[in-house]
Amino acid sequence: MEKKTTIYDIAAKLGLTAATVSRALNNNAKISLNTRKLVLETALEMNYEQNKLALALKSGKSYNVGVIVPRIDSNFFSTVIRGIEEELYPKGYHVIICQTHNQENLEIEKINSLLNVQVDGILMSISNADLEEDKGFNKLLKNKGTPLVFFDRKKDIKGVSSVTIDDFKGGYDATKHLIEQGCRRIAHLYNDRKFEIFNNRFLGYRQALLDNGIEFDESLEIETISNVAEGRKSARELLGRDRPPDAIFSSSDFAALGALQEIRERGLGIPEDICIVGFSNEPFTKFMELTITSVDQFPMEMGKVAAQVFLEEVSNIQDIKIAKNIVLTPELIVRKSSLKT
Amino acid sequence: MEKKTTIYDIAAKLGLTAATVSRALNNNAKISLNTRKLVLETALEMNYEQNKLALALKSGKSYNVGVIVPRIDSNFFSTVIRGIEEELYPKGYHVIICQTHNQENLEIEKINSLLNVQVDGILMSISNADLEEDKGFNKLLKNKGTPLVFFDRKKDIKGVSSVTIDDFKGGYDATKHLIEQGCRRIAHLYNDRKFEIFNNRFLGYRQALLDNGIEFDESLEIETISNVAEGRKSARELLGRDRPPDAIFSSSDFAALGALQEIRERGLGIPEDICIVGFSNEPFTKFMELTITSVDQFPMEMGKVAAQVFLEEVSNIQDIKIAKNIVLTPELIVRKSSLKT
DNA sequence: ACTTACATTGCAATCCATTACAACCAAATA
DNA sequence: TATTTGGTTGTAATGGATTGCAATGTAAGT
Numbered sequence: 100m101e102k103k104t105t106i107y108d109i110a111a112k113l114g115l116t117a118a119t120v121s122r123a124l125n126n127n128a129k130i131s132l133n134t135r136k137l138v139l140e141t142a143l144e145m146n147y148e149q150n151k152l153a154l155a156l157k158s159g160k161s162y163n164v165g166v167i168v169p170r171i172d173s174n175f176f177s178t179v180i181r182g183i184e185e186e187l188y189p190k191g192y193h194v195i196i197c198q199t200h201n202q203e204n205l206e207i208e209k210i211n212s213l214l215n216v217q218v219d220g221i222l223m224s225i226s227n228a229d230l231e232e233d234k235g236f237n238k239l240l241k242n243k244g245t246p247l248v249f250f251d252r253k254k255d256i257k258g259v260s261s262v263t264i265d266d267f268k269g270g271y272d273a274t275k276h277l278i279e280q281g282c283r284r285i286a287h288l289y290n291d292r293k294f295e296i297f298n299n300r301f302l303g304y305r306q307a308l309l310d311n312g313i314e315f316d317e318s319l320e321i322e323t324i325s326n327v328a329e330g331r332k333s334a335r336e337l338l339g340r341d342r343p344p345d346a347i348f349s350s351s352d353f354a355a356l357g358a359l360q361e362i363r364e365r366g367l368g369i370p371e372d373i374c375i376v377g378f379s380n381e382p383f384t385k386f387m388e389l390t391i392t393s394v395d396q397f398p399m400e401m402g403k404v405a406a407q408v409f410l411e412e413v414s415n416i417q418d419i420k421i422a423k424n425i426v427l428t429p430e431l432i433v434r435k436s437s438l439k440t
Numbered sequence: 441m442e443k444k445t446t447i448y449d450i451a452a453k454l455g456l457t458a459a460t461v462s463r464a465l466n467n468n469a470k471i472s473l474n475t476r477k478l479v480l481e482t483a484l485e486m487n488y489e490q491n492k493l494a495l496a497l498k499s500g501k502s503y504n505v506g507v508i509v510p511r512i513d514s515n516f517f518s519t520v521i522r523g524i525e526e527e528l529y530p531k532g533y534h535v536i537i538c539q540t541h542n543q544e545n546l547e548i549e550k551i552n553s554l555l556n557v558q559v560d561g562i563l564m565s566i567s568n569a570d571l572e573e574d575k576g577f578n579k580l581l582k583n584k585g586t587p588l589v590f591f592d593r594k595k596d597i598k599g600v601s602s603v604t605i606d607d608f609k610g611g612y613d614a615t616k617h618l619i620e621q622g623c624r625r626i627a628h629l630y631n632d633r634k635f636e637i638f639n640n641r642f643l644g645y646r647q648a649l650l651d652n653g654i655e656f657d658e659s660l661e662i663e664t665i666s667n668v669a670e671g672r673k674s675a676r677e678l679l680g681r682d683r684p685p686d687a688i689f690s691s692s693d694f695a696a697l698g699a700l701q702e703i704r705e706r707g708l709g710i711p712e713d714i715c716i717v718g719f720s721n722e723p724f725t726k727f728m729e730l731t732i733t734s735v736d737q738f739p740m741e742m743g744k745v746a747a748q749v750f751l752e753e754v755s756n757i758q759d760i761k762i763a764k765n766i767v768l769t770p771e772l773i774v775r776k777s778s779l780k781t
Numbered sequence: 782a783c784t785t786a787c788a789t790t791g792c793a794a795t796c797c798a799t800t801a802c803a804a805c806c807a808a809a810t811a
Numbered sequence: 812t813a814t815t816t817g818g819t820t821g822t823a824a825t826g827g828a829t830t831g832c833a834a835t836g837t838a839a840g841t
Contacts, residue, residue, distance in 0.1 A: 103827095105826090105827055105828085106827070106828065107827075107828095115790080115791090116790070116791050116792080117827080117828075117829090118790075118791065118792080118793095118828090118829080118830075119789085119790055119791075120828095121827095121828060121829060121830085122789095122790090122829090122830090124828095125829085127830095129788070129789060129790080130788095130789070130790085131788075131789060131790090134789080134790085148552075148555070148556055149556060149827090149828080150497075150556070150558065150826085150827050150828070151556045151557045151558065152493065152496050152497045152502060152557065152558045152826090152827080152828095153497055153796090153826070153827030153828045153829090154827080154828060154829080155493050155796095156491075156493045156494055156497050156795095156796050156797065156826090156827080156828085157795070157796050157827080157828055157829055157830095158796085158828090158829075159796075161493060162557075163504075163536070163557075170522065171512075171518050171521055171522050171525070172515065172518045172519040172521075172522040172740075173518075174513065174515070177512050177513045177514075177518035178513040180512055180513075180537070181511065181512050181513045181539065184512070184537060184538070184539055185539070188538070193536045193538075193553070193554075193557060194536065194537055195504070195534045195535065195536050195537075196521070196525060196535055196536075196537055197525070197529070197534075198522065198525055198526070211489075212534070213534075214489070215489055215490060215491075215492045216492045216493065216503075216504075216534060217491065217492065217493045327727070356727055360729075363729070382724060383723060383724035383727045383728075386668070386697055386724045386727075386728065387724070387727065387728050387729065388701075388704070388728065388729055388730060389729065399513075446796090446797055446798080447797075447798065447799095448797075448798095456820080456821090457820070457821050457822080458797085458798075458799090459798090459799080459800075459820075459821065459822080459823095460819085460820055460821075461798095462797095462798060462799060462800085463799090463800090463819095463820090465798095466798095466799085468800095470818075470819065470820085471819070471820085472818075472819060472820090475819080475820085490797090490798080491796090491797055491798070493796090493797080493798095494796070494797030494798045494799090494826090495797080495798060495799080496826095497796090497797080497798085497825095497826050497827070498797080498798055498799055498800095498825070498826055499798090499799080499826085500826075782841100783840100783841090784839105784840085784841085785838105785839085785840075785841100786837100786838090786839080786840090787836105787837090787838085787839095788835105788836090788837085788838100789834100789835080789836085789837100790833105790834085790835075790836100791832105791833080791834075791835090792831105792832085792833075792834090793830100793831095793832095793833100794829100794830090794831090794832105795828100795829085795830090795831105796827105796828095796829095797826105798825100798826095799824100799825080799826095800823100800824090800825085801822105801823095801824090801825105802821105802822085802823090802824105803820105803821080803822075803823100804819100804820085804821075804822085805818105805819085805820080805821090806817105806818090806819090806820105807816100807817095807818090808815105808816085808817090808818100809814100809815085809816075809817095810813100810814080810815070810816090811812100811813085811814080811815090
């Protein structure tokens with residue numbers, strides 16, 4: 100473990116000062132060509148590499164950003180992160196990831212933890228719908244030096260930028276599509292509506308019904324959790340009703356899959372008897388034999404755009420910044436599970 | 441953007457020295473109870489928070505680790521990363537992620553980049569099979585201060601620890617299972633055998649044939665790339681043969697899926713006519729109606745174990761460290777695609 | 782020959798926290 | 812009373828790089 104060479108080592112070897120070496124390495128105009136060449140050569144020879152930590156301390160920029168997500172092992176989040184990383188790395192940033200697993204305390208804790216390591220910004224998808232009350236979060240907000248950008252699961256907070264998709268439109272389009280397929284009793288499996296995204300999908304669903312003269316039936320609206328087992332459970336419930344639905348729009352692909360499995364096990368046909376539409380366009384929806392219609396959220400682009408918003412914000416820290424709320428347009432991908440021939 | 445308070449601010453307010461404040465905050469024994477209490481209170485009051493960057497520069501430990509993977513938006517890698525993050529965060533580490541997209545130059549570049557930001561270690565799955573030649577890589581190896589741990593896709597390099605699964609056993613078990621199902625003409629779709637993992641799966645496959653008295657037929661061994669389209673292509677090729685196979689063992693779930701789709705489109709039955717086994721136990725393999733037999737690699741555990749190996753290595757930097765090569769045991773998950781009743 | 786100006790380089794402070802070593806004061810001991 | 816001792820706190824260096832200002836030297840201008 101030979102210790103790394105510093106600009107002091109180079110300076111000593113050349114009978115110069117660290118200041119001069121620093122300037123030479125940074126192509127500062129005030130250094131003679133000779134000296135610069137000498138320094139550059141010596142630096143190469145001694146395997147010099149800038150210690151970014153020292154630079155960060157001095158400059159106040161760590162060139163690290165923190166990304167906080169509920170979990171990383173989900174296609175949606177890992178794809179967003181991919182987008183963020185690809186957008187930010189060329190600009191010199193590194194991405195630190197944190198997971199919360201929907202635990203309130205972890206969310207606050209990780210924000211603080213990131214702030215302590217002096218990240219230049221935080222991009223996050225909230226996992227705790229009541230976040231704003233918390234002091235750890237407020238601290239970040241007051242701390243106007245470190246930009247905050249929400250993506251996907253945001254909170255409507257003044258002065259905080261966000262990148263989301265138009266979940267209302269997603270819900271609306273999905274429902275409208277089902278109506279166009281001739282469905283009239285369209286059930287909706289929704290997730291925790293304290294989150295804007297889920298509430299908006301729900302509202303889009305209702306609006307589509309309204310616009311098409313279909314009265315909504317609250318008994319067809321069931322709250323679920325985003326996994327296969329819960330989707331099955333909800334489907335079971337729906338199928339037990341006096342008048343079962345002829346379509347299910349789920350705000351989660353996993354719940355949609357569960358419903359699909361339950362329905363087929365009961366001998367019902369998809370899409371003949373019941374159409375199904377999910378949300379997120381998870382990879383498996385197109386891999387199955389009975390492919391599942393779903394709403395694509397363009398996670399990669401969402402990540403890239405969130406990164407761009409962050410970049411804009413860091414570059415005008417001192418200016419009064421106006422929060423930017425970017426809304427991407429989702430796309431309904433129609434597949435077999437809802438396409439009646 | 442009020443600037444953060446430092447120990448100097450606290451010291452000034454109390455008429456003390458930064459040194460004293462530092463000691464008080466760190467519960468150093470040599471500080472009087474009074475002073476400590478005073479400092480602690482004032483620190484709270486002034487919203488003091490330790491600047492980890494300064495600490496890192498002073499101590500030489502950044503408490504950051506770098507994780508390099510080909511891409512993060514794959515279930516396998518994101519799950520490994522999840523394991524790493526969950527294991528390391530409680531110990532005070534943050535995880536920086538880097539993707540290479542299998543580009544050689546990026547791999548070297550990102551290693552250097554991580555080294556420059558003074559990560560305390562690097563955990564990586566190589567994406568470039570010829571990595572060892574490169575000087576950026578050698579630098580990391582010589583730089584014994586920063587531990588390196590390979591996971592999954594490793595290179596056999598003296599002194600470098602690794603955590604992998606027993607791919608030979610994975611390939612062997614998969615093939616043996618197919619033989620037990622009565623298959624005799626078992627094709628193998630393998631990926632680039634310059635990688636140990638793929639070569640070992642290949643060797644396991646051959647050994648299983650050998651052990652069961654089945655002569656292997658090189659025409660049944662086809663190189664593919666891990667995606668659906670390539671899997672289809674390979675299947676098409678195999679089905680065009682004079683004597684098509686009665687089973688396919690693919691070293692990738694995606695290629696297996698492609699093969700499955702191609703086979704069914706041709707009206708052949710799975711598993712009746714052709715059995716299929718994939719590798720990785722991607723989520724979709726169990727979601728499909730025709731579930732796919734696959735080999736689970738326990739990515740979460742792999743991540744956790746890799747993190748543990750790293751932790752061990754950082755704690756004995758000065759000691760001569762003996763590389764640890766941990767091999768996890770994979771598990772064949774038998775599903776419909778290969779289970780003849 | 783003397784001043785002016787410019788081109789280079791050095792000095793020292795700064796970013797923030799830690800820590801070996803020195804210094805100080807008061808109480809206890811000889 | 813003089814001295815040792817222990818308990819506290821201060822001094823200053825350290826980690827590595829950057830940068831405003833000062834200083835030096837040299838060539839050009841008058």
